[in-house]
Amino acid sequence: MIKRNFCWIVIAVFMLSQTAFAEGINLETVYPYSLEHKNIYKTVGSATNPFYINIESYDAPEPQDVNVEILLPEGLTFNEDDDWQEVKTGKGLIIKRSWTLPANYGQNFDLLYLRANEKLTEGKHDIVVKVSGKSWQKNNNITFTHEFGEKNVDAINLQEKQLDSSKFNWYIQSVTLPVDNLGNKDDRIQERTVYIKDTALESFRNRMTGDGATNWAAVFNHPAAHLLLEMRNPQQDTRILKFRAELIDKATGKLATGLCTASQSDNETEHGWSGKSGIEDASTAMISLDGKKSQAFIIPLYVDYFRVVEGEYNLRVTVFGNGQEKIQEVPITIAKKRSMGLFAVAFSFGCFILVCLTIGQLKKCIFDIGAKGAITIALFAAVAFGSIVVPTTLFGDLLHVFLGPFSGLLTGVLNGVLLYLLVMSLLVIYRKPGIVALMFLLKWMLAGLMFGRFTPLGILSYMVYIVVLESILYISGFYRKQELTSGYVFIVAILIGTADAFITMINLEQMMFFYRLYYADWYIGLYMLINGLLYSSIGSWLGYKVGIKLQQVMGE
């Protein structure tokens, strides 16, 4: 009796230990596998389909070696894989490999591609999966139905040509862009052109704050474009494939910067799971062929707005997986939306209209200051013309030869310091709205009459000067102040400098818009800072000092 009980106890302990080991393993197998986790359980014709295996291990104190065996029914062949060995038996093909499951918790998974040949009969078939450790074994049985399906022309042609069918069972039919997020193509939008937003201001701010980074959240919420990838799958394979889109320089054929992956982040691995993927300058995605003869995928293209350069490229689309790779290149144009340029032009036109509407006020100003004031403005404008316009016209270009675009920083001493010195000294003598407008109007007309500079850009540029400066002086209370103190004028000088920095930006943006010129955002920033803020503030302050002295002359 005792012996019998002991035997039962031993058996129970043995079973419990087996159960304990086995409980640390979850085996998941799917055939045919689909990325969307659709339960297909059906294969058609001579299609290639993925077989998914996942071994989840937990509660294991030490790593353990396991052997995996997959018994395939006759007629199902295995596409070669370095990690798996195949053994042919009478019952069918056995493929096997060994794995080391990590201690505590781990997942070991793989995707194999199995292809049906003509020997696979119609009806139900089983795939038996055996996973065995030192003292345990787990089995899984997958049942699927095979159908011959209708023979399509593509498949017949492929067979007739006796090509390596594993290489030709799916291919890229077409690449269409841009499409919307539903894959609809708008005929009114130019084909193969990707418009990207204007990031001049944002980029400038980032550079100034030292971030040098993109607002990635905004980038990923708003892909630059969607691409419609049409895949042909004549043998109705089910596959998981990787997609990669890259920009290729047309001249050199080298990879160009501009596209990025959705895992791009400046915070490296800190946020979420999206660590560095090792893929740079490319948009990537996973796609799943579901066994349809033709399948379309809508894939977002993410653009790094701060690194992408306008121009003509080839978009190289690569679809790859399981040792196969299909590439198609399409010419595309990357074009930037000039929203800053449009804003600058709209603002200038607004200023032009405003000046036209208030021209009557200018006349009033002339009568208020009288003949003496008007002649003073005329003479100051003549000084401005002679000391600023003439030298910058004659010698500015010469400086341009040696200093290039940076010559402006030198001629800016005249355009900034001297001009605002004259304007401010005039304002100290005659503190009335309209004085600045008259001064700039006369300076522009003199340049027009003497050098033939009557251009639309010139008109708009001067109108911006007039409106912005008059507004800033009015808002700062300069015209209403009883007495000008040094502290107050210092603030006004800084305000004028800031206003000139804004005017500089507007004028450069206008030039870029009207004359299709390019200026880097840091260059615009540099100009705004030095020519705008620094020179103009200094000029205004000096003008105040000169103006006080000139008031003594007025009182003579």
Added chain:
Amino acid sequence: MSVRQLWEGCDAAVWARKLDGRTKLLILFLVAVLAIVVDNPRTLFLLFTATLLLHLSARTSIYKWQVLAILLLLGLWGSMFSQALFFAQTPRTPLFVIIEPTMPVLGQITGGLYIYREGVIYGAVQGLRSAMMLSLGLFVCWTSDPRQLLKALITWRLSPQIAFMLVTAIRFLPVLAAEAGEVIIALRLRSDTRVGRKSIIRHLPYIAKPLLARCLRRAQTLALSVVSRGFFLATARKDEFWHTKEKFVCCLLIIFTIGITFSKIVYLLSEQGLYFGNLRIVYDWTKLYL
């Protein structure tokens, strides 16, 4: 030839001098609009050549041609230089590296500064716009007296007071230049510097105050004289005769410019999605020639 003679239009062909100021200003403005609208390098070059032909037909003197050539070349060089640095299109081939992207501070701010081969060519093409306007501006300048242009502005309802201010500014330009010279001589005599360019540069910052003080004193004297003669309050405006032929040419050019601007705008709108099937010929034409 003195600098003053250089900016006078006394040696130009009679037809160019006789052209109405309004005609000249209008053509100048419309060509400036065309320079903005047109993108096609060939058309830009044709327009630029047309402005040079105007100089040729106005018998611009050799000396002025030399000045024009220098100014045009300098302008084009400037445009090529800046665009070579900032060219932001592909393909682009760096010829030289001015600032390495890895350079501390500057490299980080600029992201690297290169001279791009394609930028040089692009700058030359875009520089044609300013070259065209410079050439036509100098044509107007060398074939007209400032009074002629001023008269044109007055007939276009420029306020007589502003016109008076303009005349005063133009008339006193040589006087102010002479006064600036006198101030420099006085400053130089007061200091111990020798004659030379260096001494002028050294005294430049001190010119402003005395020069502006003289302007104020002159304004006081002039104002008395002007008010006593009643010049400043003049309101009479006389409509000047404008030749019908010139008017007709101007009208044609206006219609032509409006047409070109319209086709360019509708083409740009079509790129942004505002497409009209009826305007396909206009789109094709714009793409080919503008």
